Amino acid sequence: MTTQNMSTDHSRAVLDGAHSHGGGTKPLGSRADRATSFNIADFPVPNGREEDWRFTPLARIEALFAEELTGTGPQVQVSAPESVQVSEVSADRAEELKLVGAPEDRTAVTSWANFKAATVVELPAQTELDEPVLVRLEGADYEASAGHLVIKAGERAKGVVVVSHTGKAKFNQTVQVVAGTDSELTVVATHEWDGQSTHAANHRIAAATGAQVKHIIVTLGGDLVRVCTDARMSEPGANVELLGLYFTDSKQHHEHRLFVAHENRNCISRVTYKGALQGEDAHAVWVGDVLIGAEAFGTDTYELNRNLVLTEGARADSVPNLEIENGEIEGAGHASATGRFDDEQLFYLTSRGIPAEIARKLVVRGFFAELINQIGVPAVSEHLMELIEAELAETEAIAEEQAK
Known part of the structure; x- marks a missing residue:
């Protein structure tokens, strides 16, 4: 069996990991120091030695690194209650969409540079939805394409948005989630692509004071699916919960990378991802980075990843990282484990x-x-x-x- 077994549980200030560079080994730099940019030239095509790409089979995703993605992309359909505002913003108005930071890697920036129109779903202030908003993306071909989705919840808005991905695609996607003051927003993204599809998604989340955001990723299909989630507590007193599940079959590659940035006081974050793997060369990757900044006093954070290996030949890589820049916090820790059935x-x-x-x-x-x-x-x-x-x-x- 080629399973990586790993079990950790820490509640102290740590910066995990090191990587080989130029024949030597040095500790990784702070997660906060990574480059961000809307300029595609600032992110060269990866070669596989970069920390962000060392687990990813580049040959299976390289089409999404191209400077021009000319495909039409999956068709988008939105079903929503009347109170929800649904609109499109064309790429020539991209400045209006700079809502939650800049891209942090090659797929994120090529998605930004190539989308034709963004779908914007907005829950107005004081609105409480009785039924979920359904956003359906259905792909029809394997032409490399880009897409952009924005989900906004106004002050004290409450609701659920479910985003489903089906069909066939080679798709590079940006999803921005903006939760206003005291809002309660749940976003669910399911990935049920066919067995030949490739999907790179970059979810960027901003939570204002008193906002409660529940973000759920479900990955079941596709040949290669790589979802990077960047959650930032943009104001004090925000609460973000990141949940995920994946079922990885033979020869599938499912990769989930998370960055939780505590930059303000008295914010809470919880991360729980669970995966099951089966079949020869099934490969799941989970990387969870949490940064508690120098001004993030009163932070309370915990991240957990569990992998259940069901058959021989599957492999799971699980890498939790926790970086703490101040000593006045409520709590911080992480845990990770990969193994077979509980006997x-x-x-x-x-x-x-x-x-x-x-x-x-x-x-x-x-x-x-x-x-x-x-x-x-x-x-x-x-x-x-x-x-x-x-x-x-x-x-x-x-x-x-x-x-x-």
Whole structure:
């Protein structure tokens, strides 16, 4: 088995990791020092030795590095209550869309440079939605393309926005989430592409004073899906929760990179990502960076990643990083673990007469149910559980084949 096993749990000031450069080894620089720019020339095409790209199979994503992405991209459809404002902003008005910082890597900047029109979904101030906003993106070809989505919640607005990705695509995407003062916003993004699709997404989140943002990523399809989430507490007293689940099959590459920037006082962040892997050369990557700035007094943060390896031949890389620049915080920590089924759980279930194959399904269902139940949209939760059931049926087939 080629699984990387890793288990950590820290609650102290650390800067994890080192990398080889020019024949030597040196510690990584502060996450805050990484370059940001709207200029594509400031981000050369990666060669795979960069920290941000060392896990990514570049040959499978290189089409999205091009300076020009000429495809039309997935079709976008929005279903929303009447109170929600939906509009388009053309690329020639891009200055109006500089809402949540600048791009931080090559795919982010090429997405910015190539989108034709941005879809803007806005929940007006004081609005409370009784039903979710549904944003559907359906791809029809493998021409490299770019897209831009903006989700805004005004002061004291409350609502849920579900963004689904289906069909076939080679897609470079920017998603900006802006949560106003005292707003409560849940954003769910599901990735159910076909088996040949490539998707690089860059989600940038800004949360104002008193805002509560729940951001949920679900990755099940695609050949290669790489989602980078950058969450910034733009004002004191913000609260951000980042949740994710992924089910990575044979030869799929699912990569989730997160950066949580605590720059203001009394902000709270929680990160929980869970993944299951099955099949030969299934590869999942999770990198979680948390930075507590010098002025971020009273910060409370924790990040967790768990990976469940279901069959031989799968690999998970899990890298939590925590950087603290002041000593006046409420709490900070991270934990990461990758492993096989919990033998105690399986023994408990089988000892009570439950067949082993059913016991395994129950363990995986329970592993994911905690996150799925937090989505808050029953139709979406039920759909995802159906997809996980289908994945588990494939798990049985793989296990039977490996047992031969």
